[in-house]
Amino acid sequence: EVKLVESGGGSAQPGRSLRLSCAASGFTFDGYAMHWVRQAPGKGLEWVSGVSSDSGSRKYADSVRGRFTISRDNAENSLFLDMNNLKTEDTAFYFCARDTSPHNYGAALDSWGQGTLVSVSS
Amino acid sequence: SSELTQDPAVSVALGQTVNITCQGVTLRSYFAHWYQQRPGQAPKLVISDKSVRPSGIPDRFSGSGSGDTASLIITGAQADDEAVYYCHSRSSTSTHLPFGGGTKLTVL
Numbered sequence: 001e002v003k004l005v006e007s008g009g010g011s012a013q014p015g016r017s018l019r020l021s022c023a024a025s026g027f028t029f030d031g032y033a034m035h036w037v038r039q040a041p042g043k044g045l046e047w048v049s050g051v052s053s054d055s056g057s058r059k060y061a062d063s064v065r066g067r068f069t070i071s072r073d074n075a076e077n078s079l080f081l082d083m084n085n086l087k088t089e090d091t092a093f094y095f096c097a098r099d100t101s102p103h104n105y106g107a108a109l110d111s112w113g114q115g116t117l118v119s120v121s122s
Numbered sequence: 123s124s125e126l127t128q129d130p131a132v133s134v135a136l137g138q139t140v141n142i143t144c145q146g147v148t149l150r151s152y153f154a155h156w157y158q159q160r161p162g163q164a165p166k167l168v169i170s171d172k173s174v175r176p177s178g179i180p181d182r183f184s185g186s187g188s189g190d191t192a193s194l195i196i197t198g199a200q201a202d203d204e205a206v207y208y209c210h211s212r213s214s215t216s217t218h219l220p221f222g223g224g225t226k227l228t229v230l
Contacts (some may be wrong), residue, residue, distance in 0.1 A: 029150075035219070037165075037221075043167060043209075044155070044206075044208065044222075044224040045159075045208050045221040045224070046221065046223060047218060047219045047220060047221055050219060059217060059218055059219070060218070061218055062218070069123055078212050095164055095165070097165075100170065102129070103190060105212060105216060106152060106170075106211060106212025106219050107155075107170075108155040108170035108171065108210070109155070109157075109210070110167045110170070110176060111164075112164040112165055112166070114164055115164060119188065
């Protein structure tokens with residue numbers, strides 16, 4: 001069974017940093033691209049970032065480019081999102097999701113974690 | 123504004139057919155994927171690559187598309203289908219992967 005479990009969410013002040021983690025199990029992690037998708041409370045889904053299976057391609061939404069960094073550790077079956085210079089508008093549930101392809105070019109996301117809440121306020 | 127446009131809300135009578143649409147220039151070049159999200163739950167993939175139904179998804183869900191519009195069709199809607207549905211694809215520049223704004227489906 002594919003399982004994705006996010007952790008690392010919490011409260012932070014504007015300008016501070018947080019690191020999110022996603023622990024993957026039940027599949028060959030290094031065979032799939034992975035993504036972060038967020039959802040502000042009561043709002044729609046927003047794609048944040050994606051990384052190819054070999055970390056050779058990383059993409060970011062304009063809203064986070066330059067502040068967030070996606071990475072993965074295939075040996076540890078883990079995905080990360082380093083979030084720097086947080087803004088109040090970054091407040092959201094952050095979901096980890098598996099791509100159906102090893103590449104990072106827009107295939108479907110077929111497995112999702114339950115999400116971790118990041119709250120940014122002063 | 124989003125690159126993929128969806129109607130905010132749609133309703134359907136129990137057992138009838140509903141068509142949820144997604145519009146965007148990028149859909150002329152790239153397939154749409156569709157996700158169902160019930161309150162308090164993570165999204166779930168219901169249609170990939172315009173019309174492919176993943177294992178375990180009921181066959182009342184289907185997808186189609188032409189030009190700049192993709193459609194999710196639910197034939198014989200059930201109460202359990204009440205949810206928000208999101209389309210998703212690749213941007214025309216392939217630099218990011220936008221979602222539509224979501225369509226809240228109410229089954230009457």
